[in-house]
Structures are given as structure tokens and as C-alpha cells.
Amino acid sequence: MIPDVQYAMQQSQQNLADAVLQVSTSLRVNKLSDDPSASANMVTSLASSATVDQYTKNVSSVLPRMQTADSAISSIVTSLNSAITLGTSGASSTMLTANRQAIATQVSSVLTSVISEANTSYQGVYVFGGTASTTPPFVAASTTYTSSQGSTANPLASSTTLTAGSVTTISDATTGKSMTFKAATGDTIATLQAAITSAASAGTLSAGTTATINASGKLSIGTNSTAAGIAVSSNEAALGSMTAVANTQVANAYAYVGNSSVNDVQVGDSLTVASNITGSQLLTSGTNVIGALTGLITALQSGTSADIGTSISDVSSALTAVGQQRIPFDNGISQLDSQETFLSSETVTLSTAQTALVGVNLADAATNLSNAELANSAVLAAAAKVLPETLLKYLQ
Amino acid sequence: MSLNTSLNTAVQSLNAASGALQITNNNIANANTAGYTRKVAVLQEGASTSDGNISQGGGVVLEGYQSVRNELLQTQIQQETQAQSGANAQLSSLQAIEPTFTTSTTDIGTDMSALFSSISSLSTNSSSSTSQQAVLTAGQNLATAFNTASSTLTTQQASLNTQVTQDVSSINQLTKQIAALNPQLTQLKATGQDGGTVQDQMDQLVLKLSALTSVSVTQTDNGETITTGKGTPLVMGSQSFALQTANGSEGMQHVLDQNGSDITSSLTSGDLGGTIQTRDTTIPGILTQLDTLANQFATAINAAQAKGYDQNGDAGQNLFTVSSTVSGSASSIKMTVTDPALIASSSDGTSGSNGNLINLTAVQTTKLASGKTPGDAYASLVYQVGSQTSSVKAESTATTASLLQLNDQFSSVSGVSIDEESANLISYQQSYEAAARVVSTIQSLFSITMSMGTAAAA
Numbered sequence: 001m002i003p004d005v006q007y008a009m010q011q012s013q014q015n016l017a018d019a020v021l022q023v024s025t026s027l028r029v030n031k032l033s034d035d036p037s038a039s040a041n042m043v044t045s046l047a048s049s050a051t052v053d054q055y056t057k058n059v060s061s062v063l064p065r066m067q068t069a070d071s072a073i074s075s076i077v078t079s080l081n082s083a084i085t086l087g088t089s090g091a092s093s094t095m096l097t098a099n100r101q102a103i104a105t106q107v108s109s110v111l112t113s114v115i116s117e118a119n120t121s122y123q124g125v126y127v128f129g130g131t132a133s134t135t136p137p138f139v140a141a142s143t144t145y146t147s148s149q150g151s152t153a154n155p156l157a158s159s160t161t162l163t164a165g166s167v168t169t170i171s172d173a174t175t176g177k178s179m180t181f182k183a184a185t186g187d188t189i190a191t192l193q194a195a196i197t198s199a200a201s202a203g204t205l206s207a208g209t210t211a212t213i214n215a216s217g218k219l220s221i222g223t224n225s226t227a228a229g230i231a232v233s234s235n236e237a238a239l240g241s242m243t244a245v246a247n248t249q250v251a252n253a254y255a256y257v258g259n260s261s262v263n264d265v266q267v268g269d270s271l272t273v274a275s276n277i278t279g280s281q282l283l284t285s286g287t288n289v290i291g292a293l294t295g296l297i298t299a300l301q302s303g304t305s306a307d308i309g310t311s312i313s314d315v316s317s318a319l320t321a322v323g324q325q326r327i328p329f330d331n332g333i334s335q336l337d338s339q340e341t342f343l344s345s346e347t348v349t350l351s352t353a354q355t356a357l358v359g360v361n362l363a364d365a366a367t368n369l370s371n372a373e374l375a376n377s378a379v380l381a382a383a384a385k386v387l388p389e390t391l392l393k394y395l396q
Numbered sequence: 397m398s399l400n401t402s403l404n405t406a407v408q409s410l411n412a413a414s415g416a417l418q419i420t421n422n423n424i425a426n427a428n429t430a431g432y433t434r435k436v437a438v439l440q441e442g443a444s445t446s447d448g449n450i451s452q453g454g455g456v457v458l459e460g461y462q463s464v465r466n467e468l469l470q471t472q473i474q475q476e477t478q479a480q481s482g483a484n485a486q487l488s489s490l491q492a493i494e495p496t497f498t499t500s501t502t503d504i505g506t507d508m509s510a511l512f513s514s515i516s517s518l519s520t521n522s523s524s525s526t527s528q529q530a531v532l533t534a535g536q537n538l539a540t541a542f543n544t545a546s547s548t549l550t551t552q553q554a555s556l557n558t559q560v561t562q563d564v565s566s567i568n569q570l571t572k573q574i575a576a577l578n579p580q581l582t583q584l585k586a587t588g589q590d591g592g593t594v595q596d597q598m599d600q601l602v603l604k605l606s607a608l609t610s611v612s613v614t615q616t617d618n619g620e621t622i623t624t625g626k627g628t629p630l631v632m633g634s635q636s637f638a639l640q641t642a643n644g645s646e647g648m649q650h651v652l653d654q655n656g657s658d659i660t661s662s663l664t665s666g667d668l669g670g671t672i673q674t675r676d677t678t679i680p681g682i683l684t685q686l687d688t689l690a691n692q693f694a695t696a697i698n699a700a701q702a703k704g705y706d707q708n709g710d711a712g713q714n715l716f717t718v719s720s721t722v723s724g725s726a727s728s729i730k731m732t733v734t735d736p737a738l739i740a741s742s743s744d745g746t747s748g749s750n751g752n753l754i755n756l757t758a759v760q761t762t763k764l765a766s767g768k769t770p771g772d773a774y775a776s777l778v779y780q781v782g783s784q785t786s787s788v789k790a791e792s793t794a795t796t797a798s799l800l801q802l803n804d805q806f807s808s809v810s811g812v813s814i815d816e817e818s819a820n821l822i823s824y825q826q827s828y829e830a831a832a833r834v835v836s837t838i839q840s841l842f843s844i845t846m847s848m849g850t851a852a853a854a
Contacts, residue, residue, distance in 0.1 A: 003800060003803060003804070003807075004800065004804060007796075007797075007800050031494055031495070031498065031782075031785075032494050032497060032498070032778060032781055032782030032785060032786075033490075033491075033494060033782050033783075033785035033786040033789055034782075034786075035782075036778075036779050036781075036782030036783040036785075036786055037779065037783075039778050039779065039782045040775040040776070040778050040779035040782070041775070043505045043771065043774055043775040043778050044771055044772070044775050046505065046506065046509065047505065047508070047509045047760075047771045050506075050509035050510070050512075050513055051509070051512070051513070051516075051760075053513070054512075054513040054516045054517060055516075057517060058516060058517070058519070058520050061517070061520040061521070062520050123521075125521065125523075125748070129748070130746075130748070131522075131742070131744065131746040131747075131748035131749035131750075131751075132746050132748055133523070133748035134523060134747065134748065259744075259746060261743075261744055261746065261748075261749050261751070263519070263522070263748070263749065263750045263751070264519075264750070264751075264754065265519050265520055265750070266516060266519065266754070266757065272754075275520070
């Protein structure tokens with residue numbers, strides 16, 4: 001009998017220990033063997049929770065940056081409307097030249113404001129630079145850039161070999177487009193020169209843009225026009241850095257030196273949003289907004305009423321284009337707002353499912369504990385009653 | 397009938413009762429002795445005598461003592477002990493392994509999720525050095541989790557390997573002791589005596605042996621013949637056959653018979669069988685799954701890295717190093733990259749591009765070569781460990797209950813019941829008292845007879 005009693009006591013004490021553990025942890029499954037299937041499902045559910053948590057953080061991270069960009073676009077729209085108003089007032093045929101000059105100066109200030117908005121940054125990231133987001137995407141354009149490498153004693157030559165994989169980029173303020181030259185094995189400066197000439201013919205760069213070896217032995221890239229400005233960058237070791245020649249800056253001309261890459265951020269299992277809109281997409285490609293403003297300034301400075309009228313039309317078209325480009329971006333912001341609500345709900349759903357998988361209702365757990373305590377007491381009482389009972393007790 | 401005859405009969409009664417009291421006393425003294433089989437006095441009516449035409453009873457003779465045994469129950473208990481020990485050996489190891497794969501604290505599943513979360517976070521600002529470092533830290537934590545899990549399994553395996561040697565040593569000691577008892581038992585039975593204490597000792601040794609390994613016991617003229625596995629002899633008559641251990645090519649201890657033949661795979665129950673099962677089948681199965689996951693996961697991440705460019709514009713290099721073979725991958729997986737800038741987040745070579753991070757996060761939802769996503773593969777592993785532990789626990793519980801029931805039956809047959817022995821004590825005491833009274837009466841009769849024809853008698 002004693003082994004039976006011992007076994008019964010061990011079992012009841014184990015049940016009591018299990019009940020205490022459930023109450024203290026609020027978990028029905030404290031180790032894998034308690035419920036292998038639930039444990040395995042919990043692995044998947046916890047992974048889903050972690051993913052949803054991260055989507056929520058992604059929304060919180062991206063949304064303010066997009067809202068900052070949207071605010072900047074709003075300011076640009078306001079500025080363009082202001083430029084149209086100014087231009088319209090300056091188009092009058094009775095307007096004096098001096099007054100037109102004054103209006104041109106005001107439109108120039110509007111352009112400066114637009115550039116400032118286009119160079120908006122958020123936490124160190126330039127929001128309109130594409131993925132080249134560590135430097136301002138819009139820079140003042142100059143007619144001529146020269147290389148740091150090359151000298152009279154050691155001039156560069158057309159036959160100078162370029163490093164395979166090096167990239168030289170020319171951004172044109174007038175056309176609003178960029179030419180990117182990536183050197184292949186065996187390419188020389190002559191290859192780059194030919195590419196630039198070809199880009200000019202195609203309209204990517206202003207007509208007449210060339211690359212030559214100047215008297216100082218340096219590579220000079222220029223528009224050969226006082227009205228057309230460019231910005232040049234290169235990581236080619238043979239050229240060194242490309243720098244604008246002093247006093248060649250073109251007034252009211254700005255080139256886009258960012259890129260056209262868009263970063264997508266995943267905020268749902270099947271939902272990614274474009275987290276940025278590039279300066280080229282917004283302000284230079286398709287409709288050249290910067291160029292339109294520059295053109296209006298030029299027309300006000302030296303043009304006729306007809307010229308001003310044409311420039312105003314260009315600015316109006318630019319305003320329309322900006323509005324259209326803004327729509328998908330604003331839709332992205334709206335999607336993020338909606339997604340935030342959905343993810344919050346999803347978090348609750350997953351948490352509820354996890355509780356159902358491995359959790360225990362505290363009221364049930366407390367009842368189980370109470371029952372286990374009663375059962376244990378009953379076993380101990382029964383043992384105390386039964387064990388001392390032998391015949392010897394009755395033989396006096 | 398003479399008084400002497402009556403006296404002899406009474407003396408026989410006294411001896412019989414005294415002997416019965418002795419064995420009752422011995423039973424009570426050994427009530428709590430493990431393996432003690434209660435003994436009963438075998439009382440036989442003495443040969444009757446004839447006095448003329450009158451047949452007289454021969455009184456009672458104490459023939460000897462008889463152990464109350466049930467060979468079938470004994471065998472069943474041995475078999476159940478083997479099963480219980482085997483289950484307990486497996487359970488002990490699995491319960492040590494189980495916490496490695498818990499879902500409530502940091503484990504491989506949690507660390508995998510953390511890695512993918514850090515990569516996703518990096519996508520919101522791919523040139524952030526803080527976010528890049530978070531990816532490296534998460535990767536290192538995951539590699540460490542794999543290393544730790546592998547180490548736990550191999551450490552447990554090493555411990556079981558040592559246990560094999562210890563079990564074999566214990567088996568050899570027991571078989572020596574059993575072989576030493578066989579001649580004593582044989583002699584007792586040859587003279588018609590009950591096996592008694594020697595048999596009890598033998599049964600206890602065989603039970604201890606059953607706890608260690610599978611045993612098959614056969615009664616022969618030379619005592620008990622004991623074999624294990626698929627008939628490997630352990631004891632035959634007075635001879636014991638020692639098992640040996642030798643290191644196998646995989647570094648594990650193999651069990652060999654006395655001829656050097658490998659009998660490891662034939663040992664399937666008892667502590668030794670359970671230990672071998674866990675060491676050679678259960679743990680390797682879990683380790684293989686773990687190694688496969690580590691190897692395929694690292695390979696997939698490295699492949700995604702190779703599709704992109706780091707912050708310097710260079711093609712992405714491997715984030716993890718892992719062994720070229722699947723075996724050992726979980727213990728060898730390491731984070732190769734220590735410079736955060738080397739994470740290949742870019743798809744176009746610019747530092748601000750996050751285009752390749754989608755390839756890295758896609759590893760989470762893409763099936764590996766095994767046919768499962770990393771999360772599903774890990775969930776499978778968790779289920780396997782949990783279900784194996786649960787199954788063995790159930791077996792342990794069932795065999796414990798079964799063994800309890802068998803022992804209860806054994807106790808009811810062969811165990812000492814204090815109540816029963818107390819009643820026997822009273823019975824034999826009364827028999828003794830009655831026989832002593834008879835002796836006393838006969839003594840009086842002798843005195844009367846002796847005094848017949850004397851003055852005192854007159």
C-alpha cells in the first residue's frame with residue numbers, strides 16, 4: 001500500500017506544482033512538451049507579431065519624412081502661383097522696363113525659395129535627391145567645369161585611359177536632364193568627349209556642350225553659352241574632382257545632381273510605399289519647373305510682352321505638372337495613415353491569438369489551483385488515516 | 397499409545413511452532429527489505445504409527461521453508477523496469493534540451509525575427525550607421541543562438557556517451573555478482589531446498605540489471621542464464637561475460653560483446669538502450685535539422701547580399717560564414733562582416749539606395765532548399781523536440797503506473813503483510829502454548845505413573 005500512497009502523493013504534488021506555475025506565469029504552455037503543436041504555432045505567430053511591429057515602426061519612421069516633403073511641395077506650389085501672378089503683372093505692355101526689372105528680381109527670389117524647398121532635408125536626408133540623399137540635389141549651374149587633374153607640364157589627353165566603372169555625370173539646368181557616363185574597359189577621354197557630343201545632339205545637354213583639353217592641360221566641360229549652365233561630378237581618378245570655373249555661374253540657373261532612384265519601404269505583407277519623390281521627377285524631367293522660372297526671369301529682364309506671356313504659360317504648365325506628380329505621393333501618405341490603423345488592429349488580433357494558443361484564463365487557473373490544493377490535502381489526509389492502520393494497533 | 401509417543405508428538409509440535417514463529421519473525425524483520433520474498437513454514441503431518449490395530453497420527457513435522465514467488469510477475473516486472481528505465485533515460489536528456497528551443501525568451505526563432513526586423517528598419521534610412529549596426533548585432537545574436545543550441549545538443553550527446561561507459565561498467569559488475577550466486581543457487585536446488593535468500597539476492601541483481609539493459613532470463617540446470625540484446629550472453633552458470641566499449645569512427649562509444657562484436661544497435665531498452673537511442677538517433681535527428689536550417693539560412697542571406705552593393709558601391713560580400721557541409725553548420729555559423737557599411741542595402745551602388753534590402757527581407761518568406769521558409773523550418777524543429785519529449789514523458793508515466801501495479805501484485809503475493817504475519821504470530825504462539833501445555837500434562841502423567849505403587853501413591 002505504501003508505494004501506492006507515495007505515488008498518489010507525488011502525483012498530487014506535481015499537479016499542485018503545475019497549477020501554481022500556471023497561475024504565476026498565466027501560461028498554459030510553459031515548455032514545448034506541454035503542447036508541442038501550440039508551441040510550433042507560437043513560433044509562427046511570434047514571427048508575425050515581430051513583422052507587424054516592424055511595419056508599424058516603418059510607418060512611423062517614413063511618414064514624417066514624407067509629410068515634410070509634402071509640405072515642401074505645397075510651398076513650391078504656392079511659390080509657382082506667386083510667380084504666375086508676378087509674371088502676369090509684368091506682361092502688361094504698358095509696364096516700364098525698370099518695373100519689369102523689379103518684378104524679375106521678385107521672381108528670382110521666388111526661384112531661390114523654390115530651390116530652398118527643393119533642397120529640404122529631414123534628419124540629415126535630402127528628401128528630393130533620390131537615393132543620392134546626402135548632399136543637396138539642386139546646385140547653382142555654371143557654364144564651365146574643369147578637372148583637378150592635368151597641368152601644362154603633364155596635360156591630359158584624349159588618349160588618357162579612364163578607369164573601368166568610373167562615373168561622370170553632367171546635369172543641365174536648361175534641359176533639366178542629366179547625362180551619366182560609366183567608363184568601360186579601354187575607354188579614354190575621347191570616349192567621354194564623344195558621349196558628351198552625342199548627348200548634346202540628342203538634347204539631353206544644351207546644344208554646343210563639349211569637353212576639351214584646355215590650355216592648362218585640364219579637361220574642360222562647358223556649354224559654350226553664357227545662358228546655359230551645368231553641374232558636373234566625377235569619381236574618375238584620371239580627372240580628379242570637377243570644379244566650376246570661377247565667375248562662370250549662370251544667374252538663376254540650377255541643375256539637379258541627385259538621381260532618379262526611389263526607395264520603397266515595406267509597411268505590410270503586400271504593401272510597399274515609395275518613400276520619396278525625386279527632384280528630377282518633380283521639378284526637372286517632363287516639365288522643367290526650374291527652367292520655366294528661369295525663363296520667366298529672363299523674359300522679364302529683357303523680353304517682350306509676348307515672350308513674358310509664353311514664359312507664364314510655361315510656369316503654368318509647370319504648376320500643373322507639379323500638381324500631378326504630387327497626387328501619387330499624397331496617396332502614399334494616405335495609405336500610410338490607413339495602414340497605421342490596420343496594423344494596430346492586427347497587433348491586437350495576433351496578441352489575442354497567442355493568448356488563446358498558450359495562455360490560460362486566470363480565473364480558470366485560480367480554480368485549478370484551488371482544486372489541486374484540495375486534492376493534495378485529501379491525499380495527505382487519506383495517507384495519514386490509512387498508513388497507521390495495522391492489526392498490531394488492535395492487538396493489546 | 398505410550399506417553400513417550402505423545403511426548404514426542406508434543407515436542408514435534410513445539411519444534412514446528414517454534415520454526416514457524418522463527419520464519420514469521422524473519423518475515424516481520426524483513427518487511428521493508430527490498431526484494432525480500434516472504435517465506436512460509438511448510439508443515440507436514442508426520443508418518444502415522446500403528447499400535448496393534450490402532451493407527452496413531454505422527455504429529456506435525458516442519459519440512460522447511462518455502463518462498464512465495466511468482467515467476468511470471470517477476471519477469472513482467474523486469475520487462476517493465478527495462479521500459480521505464482529506457483523512457484526515463486530519454487526523458488532526462490530531452491528535458492535538458494527542451495529549454496534551448498523555448499518560445500518565451502531569446503531563441504533562434506526570436507533572433508531570426510529580430511534580424512529581419514532590423515533589415516526592414518534599415519530600409520527606412522539605408523545610410524544610417526545606427527540602423528546598419530543594428531543589423532550586424534542582430535545577425536551576431538542569431539549566429540550565437542545557433543552556436544548555443546548546437547553546443548547544448550553536442551554537450552548532451554557527450555554526457556550520454558560517458559553514461560554508456562558507466563552503464564557497461566555497472567552491467568559487468570552485476571553480471572559478475574550474478575555469476576557468483578549461480579553455483580550457490582544450483583546447489584540449494586539440487587538438495588531440494590528453496591532458493592530462499594540466495595534467490596532473493598539473485599532476483600534483486602537481475603532487477604538492477606534490467607534497469608540498465610534489456611535482459612532475458614532462462615532457468616537452466618546451472619542456474620540462471622542471462623542474455624541481452626539479440627542473445628548476447630551475459631551470464632551462463634558460474635561464468636559472466638563482460639561487455640566492452642570502444643570508440644567508433646564517429647567518436648561515440650560502441651558496446652561490444654566478449655568477442656568484440658558490436659552489439660550497440662541491438663540494445664534498445666533499459667538505461668543503456670535509452671541512452672544509446674537518444675545519443676545516436678534522437679539528438680542527431682535534431683542536430684541535422686538545426687544544421688540544415690543554419691546552412692540554408694546563411695546561404696540564402698549571403699545570396700541576397702551578393703545581389704546588392706554596400707555603402708562604398710562595392711558588390712555585397714557574405715554576411716555569414718558557415719561550414720561547406722551541412723554537418724556542423726549550426727556550431728560554425730559566424731557573422732563575417734564587422735563594418736556596418738558593408739551591408740549591401742543598395743541596388744544601384746548609391747549609398748542612399750535601399751533597393752537590395754527587399755531581397756534580404758524576402759529570405760524570411762522564401763522557401764529554403766528544404767522546402768520550408770526559415771520560420772516554418774524552425775517551427776518544425778520546435779514541434780519535433782516538443783512532441784518527442786511529450787511522447788517519452790507519456791511513456792515514462794505509463795510504465796511507472798504499470799510498474800506500480802505490478803509491484804502491488806508482487807507485494808500481495810510475495811510481500812510481507814504485517815497484518816498477516818501478526819495473525820500468524822498469534823496462531824503459532826497459540827500452537828506453541830498448546831503444545832507446551834501438552835508437554836506439561838504429559839509430565840504430570842509421568843509423575844503420576846512413576847508414583848504408582850508407592851506409599852505416596854497410597
